[in-house]
Amino acid sequence: MSEFDDAARNGLSPRELEAVLREVGAARYHNKHPFHHQMTSGALTKGQMQAWALNRYSYQSVIPRKDAAILMRSEDPEFRAHWRKRIEDHDGDDGWNGGIARWLKLATGLGLDADMVKSERKVLPATRFAVGAYLSYCSNKTMLEAVASSLTELFSPVIITERVPAMLAKYDYITKDILAYFDKRPALASRDSDFALAYVMEHANTPEKQQAVINALVFKCDVLWAMLDALSHAYGQKGNIPPGAFVPEVS
Amino acid sequence: MSEFDDAARNGLSPRELEAVLREVGAARYHNKHPFHHQMTSGALTKGQMQAWALNRYSYQSVIPRKDAAILMRSEDPEFRAHWRKRIEDHDGDDGWNGGIARWLKLATGLGLDADMVKSERKVLPATRFAVGAYLSYCSNKTMLEAVASSLTELFSPVIITERVPAMLAKYDYITKDILAYFDKRPALASRDSDFALAYVMEHANTPEKQQAVINALVFKCDVLWAMLDALSHAYGQKGNIPPGAFVPEVS
DSSP states (O other), rough: TTTTTTTTOOOOHHHHHHHHHHHHHHHSSSGSSHHHEEETTTOOHHHHHHHHHHHHHHHHHHHHHHHHHHHHHHOHHHHHHHHHHHHHHHHHSSSSSSHHHHHHHHHHHHHHHHHHHTTTEEEEEEEEHHHHHHHHHHEEEEEEEHHGGGGGGGTTTHHHHHHHHHHHHHHHTGGGGHHHHHHHHHHHHHHHHHHHHHHHHOOOOSSSHHHHHHHHHHOOOHHHHHHHHHHHHHSSTTTTOOOSSSOOOOO | OTTTTTTTOOOOHHHHHHHHHHHHHHHGGGGGGGHHHHOOOOOOOOHHHHHHHHHHHHHHHEEEEEEEEOOOOOOOOOHHHHHHHHHHHHHTTTTSSSHHHHHHHHHTTTOOHHHHHTTTSOHHHHHHHHHHHHHHHHHHOOHHHHGGGGGGGGGGHHHHHHHHHHHHHOTTOGGGGGGHHHHHHHHHHHHHHHHHHHHHHOOOOHHHHHHHHHHHHHHHHHHHHHHHHHHHHHHHHTTOOOSSOOSOOOO
16 A cells, blocks of 8 residues: 555656656655664664675575566567666676676675575575565566566665765775675666666556556565565564574674 | 474474474464564554454465465365365355454454455555465465465464463453454364375375475465564554554554
């Protein structure tokens, strides 16, 4: 449920649709979440930072699969050629020199074991369920909705700009080289979200499709928000870590 | 990940398999969760109780669909005839005189609006994701794993025995008639879990299948646990309710 449930009731121009989508981000993107504020204010313990990197790895690792689910359904070679770049960015040439590898470097730079991270065995069940919901969404909803759910990338340059300088300033164990993932992302995210936004503005040409697109972005914001809720709950207080999940060795 | 990851390594007799499954429940069933302890000790606010009933409704409402996913894949009329009873129990004769209706009565008895509950619009995203993971699991895994994931019902008579007398004793707004859901469940759960356990013990006839069955039960315990984690986080402290979710009017 959201305050945007009826936003497209009377139909929107493409520019009005874009404006609503940006309002969704302003209200619900996870840079509004308390966990993000704790991160940028220097309040996270190293164990919380590790748990964040570990759990977020599960999200990163499913991105190429959700993009493949979108690719699979496009009948337009030009669309596919563009969208395919996302998979190339994340997997790299050999699977381990793209965005996923850079995220792994962040996790190991924080002191986590690479095999443990890659196995995803100690990830919170709630993270699995949120990430799984995202993959299912992109597999089972319309292609337009799946594309629209990627539009959180419209806002990712902002969160990265908030996150990186703060991480470097506030945590002495964080160095520029372990944050290499973020160096590449803003330019790629802008390229990708420009393309996705243009696609959505062109194809969401009825009030129903516009509402579906808005709902897709709300859904995706819910996924990212729920991941930080789960981290906050599990690692905010002793004794809340669910059975089987990562237990930090550092405090 | 669980302490049961290698439990079937050397193969188990049917009775040994049952013993491991019961150990999974003893370690990980959601009667071990702090939220359950708060409920039985009288510590929940009415708002928390409402949030529990509202979110749990989403779980109840998907049960007949996950059972249909299992039914769909069985080639054995006898199995189907037995398993079908689960759907009949939840949906009743007309959709609204079975278990789902009784759960709705619990929710409305706590002061929630029936249409709001049935719409599921104010459910926590984390609940949606956990429930969706359960439905996907029963749709996409092997039939043996889907059947095994129902085995949390082995333990439900215990949690009901802990829950009902405590709810009646500790909360003056809870009466016997709004808890009618629980009157019926122990007998049905025993009938169903006896059948499912016998199926699992017969069909999990290799170490690999036995491990898959154990993992299925761990997965299902994770679903139930994550639902209570999400409730604890959202309604444990002011300000943690995610955007769009139910906000209690009562304290």
